[in-house]
Structure formats: structure tokens, C-alpha cells
Amino acid sequence: MPRFSVIVPAHQVQAYLHECLDSVLGQCFGDLELIAVDDRSPDSSGEILDAYAAADPRVTVIHLAENIGLGPARNTGTARARGDYVLYLDSDDTMAPGTLRALAERLSETSDPDILLFDFAPAYWDGSLGPPAHPELLTPGAGPGVCTLDERPELLRLTAVAWNKAYRRAFLLRERLAFPPGTYEDTPWTFPALLTARTLGTLDRVCVHYRQRRGGSILTTTGRRHFDVFDQYDRLFAFLAARPGLDRWHQALHQRMTDHFATIHSTPGRLPGSARAEFLHRARAHCRRHRPASAAGRAAVPPGRRLRRMLVRHGAHHAFRLLAHAGRARRLLGARLRRARRVLRKALLRGHYLLQRHRPLDRDLAVFSAYWDRGYSCHPAAIEAKARELVPDIRTAWICPPDHAHTLPPGVRRLQPGSAAYWTALARARFLVSNVNLPHSYRKRPGQLLLQTHHGTPLKHMGLDLMAYPAAADGMDFGRLLEHTDRWDYSLSGNPHSTLVWERAYPSPYTTLEFGQPRNDVLQTATAADVARLRAALGIPDRVTAVLYAPTHRDHRPGRQPWLDLARLVATLGPSFVLLARAHYFHAGQGLPCEPPGGLLDVSDHPSVEELFLASDVLVTDYSSLMFDYANLDRPLVVHAPDWETYRETRGTYFDVTAAAPGPVARSEDELIDILATGAHTTEHARALRAAFRQRFCPWDDGHAAERVVRHVFLGTATGTATGTGPGLGTAAGSAAPPGATVPAAVPPLVPLAERHPAPAPGSGGGPGPGAAPLTPLAPPAAKDWWSCPASASSYRCSRSRATCASVSTRCSASPAPTWR
Structure with a gap:
């Protein structure tokens, strides 16, 4: 008996059915059965369902001989259900990642109530999600x-x-609940279920993504089927009449019915124009027929809703139309007023900025920003901290909204993007530092110094090199791009490869500073105590290998792409590993593709990726520039490249990372598991690959990059040169020390790569060593192969092939080795 039975009726949904079924079968909680009901669909929905049933024994398909409608199709599926709990999912909607695990945990916490209510969010055609529907109630x-x-x-x-x-x-069997035929079948199902449930539980979580179709759904199709709502409310009140003990709810349900009639009548695209008056006359008759005997229990409502109810109860079609027109006019007027306020505010701010540009530059003010105002991070953060250390008279300000204010260190002023103070700072600051471009309406003044730090070593094509890749360029205005790069005074480079790319991709008359990458300074200066502290703060146990998984964004695919089954990876690697999963910043706030089980930590919102580097033993990434930074630690790296050819064709890359990788390359999830489980990422061959990679891409990251930048740009001392020679002695043209600044001693010469001592690796090493617990592969319940481990006296179901698991078991440290049975 499974924990959940998920009922999915299908009729003319072939375009959405794969996504719906995958969202259920891909849940990290696998104790489920999926009952799909083919409601005599004329398209390929039935064949799609059969293919899923052939591939997964958890899927049962019922083919109906005739089309019976959504409600009866659900009843057919419910009759076949065997699970403790039943869920219904429309076949064009999707189940949110981690839903079943969250439901199972909440049901256990609440002692298995009759009904557990949860939230949903609208899902739009562009892949975006709207806000939760009812957070205030749940x-x-x-x-x-x-x-x-x-x-x-x-x-x-x-x-x-x-x-x-x-x-x-x-509960469903006890109350004999069933869906009626017709449209709006949820009405005489939902309310009887809520009224008869002895216990109700709530879960404050979005569990369903409700697809907002542009056309073709029942609620967006104009027709007389919307008159079915009257029969549905007749059924609901007949149910109440048959159960006198529920009569106290009559008034509340009558109000819900009146509101429902008003919504159908006023929503464009549901009723034919010729049928609107008839609908409202039917609504008046229903309100009178089911009028409660008394007004007891009537709740106070806003005046607007009270007026709508009165018009429905009186069937006042023309007055209702006038009210609807007045509402639309009020909304239109409000929208125009808001737009006028925005235009006026923009004009006032523009005038304010132009006035501020005539004031003298503030030679002690430096303005910083990173990642389109996402908070204190990356190279600008490292430079800002070093500037406050070396230039005590400098005043620094950081551009970010309130939700990122907590990332700012004490003493750093926050600038609200778009505010008057923001434009004042852009107009008067002597120094501006960012890893992205400043707004187009900013105009650099003579005497201002603008440093572009970039935000990583480029593997994928950037700037003008994207002209041949329209999917990645996504409508980029290359002329405007060059206007922005013409404002740069300095372009920071971390290695010779970056220098060549930046000067070709952004051909403007700036000076390249080959000083290294300031955000990586901490990777050279952190101590063993720092590493231990960071691991403890993250909750990483001792003698456990921490794998940081950080995939990049795919321009050619909308939305976040979970390339790994994180729950399976954690379960298969076992307790000797913990997985730190970090989403790309483009997908911040979207959460993991599954509810984190034990051994999986979601670190997407952690403010410092450098701290995650220090706390981890190994980095797994695909094509993210983080690999170039992590290589400075001389710790194992694994490249997970399941779609390398597609990525290279759609985005364009400067070299083949699979041929010049910093470590082993995994083309599939199984290969990645095998690399980590067998320690292939810690071999001499892997170390040789990493050494060559460091030599090429980490020549100047010796822990002093931020100091070189501050001395050159802010203090104007001889700390570096322009392109071509790397850090050394030279003269900084055009920069001058602020009045009263204290010029520090000269920066030590560049530390050769062989003489550097990066932060020590955690004590657990790069993989399970002698004496570590044997691997215990776990896999979906559908797998049939088993193996026995004498070290734990247990058997484990394994989803991998017998040959693969046998090869892994021969390298297991248990004695005797695990064997098949």
C-alpha cells in the first residue's frame, strides 16, 4: 500500500502531459502510485500514458470507452486507488518539487488528518510563477x-x-464522496469534504503550479457550459438538506454561491454576450431558492462586495454591467495615474541628476555594486573591504535594495537603486566599481574613475562574441553595450586568457589591470581554523566529504534545469558525503528541485561562495566560471557535462573544457557517482589535470589582488602595469591619492604558484578513505537487483546495473567485499 495515490485524468492535453507526469514521478519521495485516466482523449494522450506505464511500474493507466468528463474520470481513478492518501492533479498542471516529501512529513506531524490543505501558485507561459494563492490562510x-x-x-x-x-x-470511503458530472464539478465536492472532515491539517507550501493557459481550458472557453454551475449548487444544498447537523453552514455557502455567480458573470470570455442577462436571472432564482432561513452567521463584508451580492440577488443585469464598466474605468484611471506618477518621478530624478553633475566631485566617495544590485559580494566587495583598510579617509557606499541590506558590513552606506541619493552618488563619486554595467542613463564625468571587475573567468562567449549566438544574446543591444564599455577606465583581468577575451569582446580604450581576482584572496589567506569554523556553521559533520554542486545557467532553456537527481546522489553516496547545492544567481529563490533530505544542504542563499569553497572538499560543476576560482585551492574538481555539445553550440565557448578540464569529466549522473564513490577525482592523474589548469588560469591569484587594485586605482601608487606583463612595477596613469590618504608600503612581489599555500583542505580529504563506511547504494523502489554488504549486515536495493555496482563493490573497503544475491 503506497503512501499516496495521485489521480491524473487526461483529455486533449498531449502538449502538457509529459511535464505533468514527470513532476510526479520525479519527486524525491517515491512511495506513490500514479493512476492516469485516459478520458477517451482524441489526441496522443493515451499513447503517452501507456509509454510511461511501460517504463515505470508505479503508473497505472485506465482507458475509458467514452468521454465522461473530468469529475467521473476522477471517480474512476479513485476507485482504483490503494494509497493512504489521495491527491488529484489536473494533467496540464505540475506538482512542485519536494511536494510529496513535505506532505508526508506534515501528515506525520499532524497525526494523519482527514484532509491536508496546501497552497498553489499560478504558472505562466513564460515559465514564471505568480505568488502563492492563500499564504494568509495557511x-x-x-x-x-x-x-x-x-x-x-x-x-x-x-x-x-x-x-x-x-x-x-x-475518509473518502467513509463519507462516500464523489465528483458529479459537468463543469464546476469541484464545488459540490470541495465543500462537503471540508464540512464532513473531522480533522483538517494545513501546510504553508506551494505544492501545485497551476498552469495559466492562454486558451483551451474550460474556464477560458466561451459557452453555455458555464450554466452547469447552477446544477452544482443545487447538489451542494441538497447535500446540506440531507444532513441537518450541517445547517449552520448554510449562510456562509449561500454567500460563496452569490460571489461565484458574480465572478462568472463579470469575467470576460466565459459567457456569450447574449447569455449574460439570462445567467443573472438564473442566479437571482437560485439565490431565492436556496435563501437561508435566517441571517445568523452573516459575516461583515466590504461595501463593494456587498453591492455585487445585492445586484446578483436582484438579477440586475444592466446595473451589474454599469458597475463592471465603472470598475474597469476606475482601474484604467488608476493605472494611468500610476504611470503618470512614474513618469513625473523619473523626470524629477533626471533633473536632480543633471543638477548634481554640476557640483564638484567628491574625491573621498567610492560607489560599489555587484550582480545587478544583489548585495555585497564578488570582486567589488573584496576591493571595498581593502579600500577601507588602506585608505582610511575613503567613504564607501553600496548599491542594493533593502532585502540585501543585511549583507553589508558595518560602516558601508546603502544606496537605494533609483533613489535621489543613488543619482547623487553616481553624479559626484570619484570612484565607481562594479562587476556589471551601470545604468544606461548614467554619464561618466571627467575625473571619475570607473573600474569594471567582471565576475569570473570566461568559458562561455561574452560581449561582441555573442553576436553569432542569438539564443544566448537574447536581443542584446550591442551598440549600447559598446557605449557602456567606452565608459570604463579599467578592466580587471585574472589571467592572460581573460585579458585576451575582454579586449576582443569589449573593444574600448580602457586600461587592463592584470592583477588577479580579488574575491579569491581569501582562498590564499584563510586558515585551518577558518575552514573548521565555516564547516561547523554549515552543519557539515567531521570526517565527511563535502561536495559543492554549483551548475550554471542555460540561456537556451527557460527556467532552472535540475541536471542532477540530488536526492539519488545523496542516497547513493551514503553517509560519508554531504552535498552542498548552490543554484545559479539567476534562479535565486526558486529552491532545490527536491525537498532536502538528510545529507543535502541548500546553500543557494549563502552570501559568500568563497566561504562555501573553503568549507567543501570537492567542487562539481558543469560550465560555471566558479571552477577557475576553486582551482586556486588545489582541491579536487569534477566537471559534469551531460549536454556539452548542446551548450557549446547554443552559447559558444572559448575552449573545450572537456578536453582541458581541471579534473575528471562525467557525461552522465552514473559516471559522476562512480567518480565520487571510487575516489577517481583524487588520483595522481586528476592532480596533474588540476595542476595544468591552475598554471593556465590562476597565475596572479596570490592573495594580494585586492591590494594591488586599491593601490593602483585609489592611491595611484606603482603597483601594476597595463596589459601583457602581469603584476609588477609600473605607473598608474590618471589616478591620484585622495587628500590626507595614507600610502602603505609597497605590495610584496607576486608569489609564484609553486610557493603559495592556499587554505588547507578539511580533514576529511577528498573522498572516503580507509575505514570509511562502505557505500550503500539506495535507489527507486522499482529496481529489482539487490546486493548484500556483510559489514552492515543489510541489503540495499540498487538502481544501477549489476555490472556497475559489482565494479564499485570490488573497491569497497568492507571485508569481505559486498556480494550479489
Whole structure:
């Protein structure tokens, strides 16, 4: 008996069905059955379902002889269900990652209530998600986590759909609940379920992504089928009449019905124009027919809603139309007023900026920003910290919104993007430092110094080199790009490769500073105590290998792409490993593709990737520039390149990273597991690959890059040269020390690569050594091969082939070695 039965009816959804089914079967909680009902679909939906059933024994397909509609199709699936809990999912929607695990944990916490209610969010055609639908009702502070409807009557305000709840199957059988035929079938299902449930649980989590189709769905199709809503409410009130003990809910449901009629009547695209008056007359008759005997329990409502209800109850079609037109006019006027305010504010700020440009430059002010104002990080952060250390009279300001204010160190002023103070700073600051371009409306003044730090060594094509790759360029204005690069005074380079790329991709008359990458200074200066402290703060156990997984963004594919089954990776590697998963900053806030099980830490929101470097034993990435930074630590790296050819063709790359990799290359998830499990990333061959990579891409990252930048740009001392020769002695043209600045002693000469001592690796090493726990591969319940490990006296189901697992077991440290049975 599975924990969950997921019912998915399908009719003319072939374009969305794969995504729906994958979202269920790809859950990191696998104790489920999926019952798909082919409602005599005329397209290829039935064949798609059969293919999934052939590939996964958790899938059961029911082919109906005739089209019976959504409600009866759900009933057919429910009759075949065997799970403890039943969930319904429409076949054009998707289940959010980690949903089933979160539901299972919440059900256990709440002692298996009859119904567990959860949230959903709209999913739009461009891949974006809207806000949760009902956070105010489901948040833990809104009421008790387990309750009855009498204790929390406001739960009746949740959207009346079947798929935002998990139902205990025994409860459905006890109450004999069933969906009716017709449209709006969720109405006489949802309310009886809530009224008869003895216990209700809530989960403050988006579990379903509700697809907003541009056309073709029931609710966006104009027709008379919307008149079915009257039959559905007749069924609902007949249910109430048959259960006198529930009569106290009559008033509340009558108000819900009236609001529902008003929504259908006023929503464009549902009712034919000729049928609107008829619909409202039917609504008036229904309001009178099901009028409660008394007004007891009537809740206070806003005046606008009270007026709408009154017009529905009186069937006032023309007055309702006038009200709708007035509402649309009010919204249109409000939108125009807001737009006018934005235009006026922009004009005032523009005038303010032009006035500020006529004031003298503030020679002690330096303005910093990083990653499109995402907070204190990267090379600008390292330079800012060093500037406050070496130039005590400097005043620094950082551009970021309030939600990133916590990343700023004490003493650094925050500038709100787009504010008057922001434009004042851009107009008057002597120094400006960023790893991206400043806004187009900024105009650099004579005497200002603009340093472009970039944000990594380029593997993928950048700047003008993207002209041949339209998918990656995504409508980039290359003329505007050159206008921005013409403002640069300095371009910071971390290695000779970067110098050549930046000067070709951004051909402007700036000076290249070959000083290294300031954000990597800490990788050379951190101590063993720092490493231990960071691991403890992250909760990484002692003698455990910490794998940092940091994939990059794919320009040719919208949304985040979870290239690895993180739950499987953690389970297969076993307790000797912990996985630190970090999403690309383009996908910040989207969470992991699964709810983190034990051994998996979501570090996407950690403010410092350098601290994650120090805390980890090995980096796994695909094509991210983080590999160039991590190589400075001389710790193992693994390149996971499942789509290298596609990525190279769509984005363009400067060299073949699979041929000149800093370590082993895995083309698949199984290869990656094998590399990590067998320690192939720690061999002499892997070290040789890493040494060659460091020699090529880490020549100047000796721990003094930020100091070289500050002395050259801020103090104007002889610390570096222009392109071609690397850090050494030279003269900084055009920069002068601020008045009163203290000029420090000369920077020590560049430390040769062979003489550097990067932060020591954690004590656990790069993989499981002698005496470590034997690998215990775990895999989906569908797998049939088993192997026995005498060291743990247990058997483990394994999803990998017998040959692969046998090869791994021969390298296991257990004695005797694991054997097949």
C-alpha cells in the first residue's frame, strides 16, 4: 500500500502531459502510485500514458470507452486507488518539487488528518510563477495546524478546487464522496469534504503550479457550459438538506454561491454576450431558492462586495454591467495615474541628476555594486573591504535594495537603486566599481574613475562574441553595450586568457589591470581554523566529504534545469558525503528541485561562495566560471557535462573544457557517482589535470589582488602595469591619492604558484578513505537487483546495473567485499 495515490485524468492535453507526469514521478519521495485516466482523449494522450506505464511500474493507466468528463474520470481513478492518501492533479498542471516529501512529513506531524490543505501558485507561459494563492490562510501563525472547520471557518475561503488538498482515502470511503458530472464539478465536492472532515491539517507550501493557459481550458472557453454551475449548487444544498447537523453552514455557502455567480458573470470570455442577462436571472432564482432561513452567521463584508451580492440577488443585469464598466474605468484611471506618477518621478530624478553633475566631485566617495544590485559580494566587495583598510579617509557606499541590506558590513552606506541619493552618488563619486554595467542613463564625468571587475573567468562567449549566438544574446543591444564599455577606465583581468577575451569582446580604450581576482584572496589567506569554523556553521559533520554542486545557467532553456537527481546522489553516496547545492544567481529563490533530505544542504542563499569553497572538499560543476576560482585551492574538481555539445553550440565557448578540464569529466549522473564513490577525482592523474589548469588560469591569484587594485586605482601608487606583463612595477596613469590618504608600503612581489599555500583542505580529504563506511547504494523502489554488504549486515536495493555496482563493490573497503544475491 503506497503512501499516496495521485489521480491524473487526461483529455486533449498531449502538449502538457509529459511535464505533468514527470513532476510526479520525479519527486524525491517515491512511495506513490500514479493512476492516469485516459478520458477517451482524441489526441496522443493515451499513447503517452501507456509509454510511461511501460517504463515505470508505479503508473497505472485506465482507458475509458467514452468521454465522461473530468469529475467521473476522477471517480474512476479513485476507485482504483490503494494509497493512504489521495491527491488529484489536473494533467496540464505540475506538482512542485519536494511536494510529496513535505506532505508526508506534515501528515506525520499532524497525526494523519482527514484532509491536508496546501497552497498553489499560478504558472505562466513564460515559465514564471505568480505568488502563492492563500499564504494568509495557511501560514503557521494563522491558526492551529490541526483543527476542525468550526475552529477555523475562514478555511472556506480557500479556492474551491480538488487539487489543493490531500484526502485520507478512508475518509473518502467513509463519507462516500464523489465528483458529479459537468463543469464546476469541484464545488459540490470541495465543500462537503471540508464540512464532513473531522480533522483538517494545513501546510504553508506551494505544492501545485497551476498552469495559466492562454486558451483551451474550460474556464477560458466561451459557452453555455458555464450554466452547469447552477446544477452544482443545487447538489451542494441538497447535500446540506440531507444532513441537518450541517445547517449552520448554510449562510456562509449561500454567500460563496452569490460571489461565484458574480465572478462568472463579470469575467470576460466565459459567457456569450447574449447569455449574460439570462445567467443573472438564473442566479437571482437560485439565490431565492436556496435563501437561508435566517441571517445568523452573516459575516461583515466590504461595501463593494456587498453591492455585487445585492445586484446578483436582484438579477440586475444592466446595473451589474454599469458597475463592471465603472470598475474597469476606475482601474484604467488608476493605472494611468500610476504611470503618470512614474513618469513625473523619473523626470524629477533626471533633473536632480543633471543638477548634481554640476557640483564638484567628491574625491573621498567610492560607489560599489555587484550582480545587478544583489548585495555585497564578488570582486567589488573584496576591493571595498581593502579600500577601507588602506585608505582610511575613503567613504564607501553600496548599491542594493533593502532585502540585501543585511549583507553589508558595518560602516558601508546603502544606496537605494533609483533613489535621489543613488543619482547623487553616481553624479559626484570619484570612484565607481562594479562587476556589471551601470545604468544606461548614467554619464561618466571627467575625473571619475570607473573600474569594471567582471565576475569570473570566461568559458562561455561574452560581449561582441555573442553576436553569432542569438539564443544566448537574447536581443542584446550591442551598440549600447559598446557605449557602456567606452565608459570604463579599467578592466580587471585574472589571467592572460581573460585579458585576451575582454579586449576582443569589449573593444574600448580602457586600461587592463592584470592583477588577479580579488574575491579569491581569501582562498590564499584563510586558515585551518577558518575552514573548521565555516564547516561547523554549515552543519557539515567531521570526517565527511563535502561536495559543492554549483551548475550554471542555460540561456537556451527557460527556467532552472535540475541536471542532477540530488536526492539519488545523496542516497547513493551514503553517509560519508554531504552535498552542498548552490543554484545559479539567476534562479535565486526558486529552491532545490527536491525537498532536502538528510545529507543535502541548500546553500543557494549563502552570501559568500568563497566561504562555501573553503568549507567543501570537492567542487562539481558543469560550465560555471566558479571552477577557475576553486582551482586556486588545489582541491579536487569534477566537471559534469551531460549536454556539452548542446551548450557549446547554443552559447559558444572559448575552449573545450572537456578536453582541458581541471579534473575528471562525467557525461552522465552514473559516471559522476562512480567518480565520487571510487575516489577517481583524487588520483595522481586528476592532480596533474588540476595542476595544468591552475598554471593556465590562476597565475596572479596570490592573495594580494585586492591590494594591488586599491593601490593602483585609489592611491595611484606603482603597483601594476597595463596589459601583457602581469603584476609588477609600473605607473598608474590618471589616478591620484585622495587628500590626507595614507600610502602603505609597497605590495610584496607576486608569489609564484609553486610557493603559495592556499587554505588547507578539511580533514576529511577528498573522498572516503580507509575505514570509511562502505557505500550503500539506495535507489527507486522499482529496481529489482539487490546486493548484500556483510559489514552492515543489510541489503540495499540498487538502481544501477549489476555490472556497475559489482565494479564499485570490488573497491569497497568492507571485508569481505559486498556480494550479489
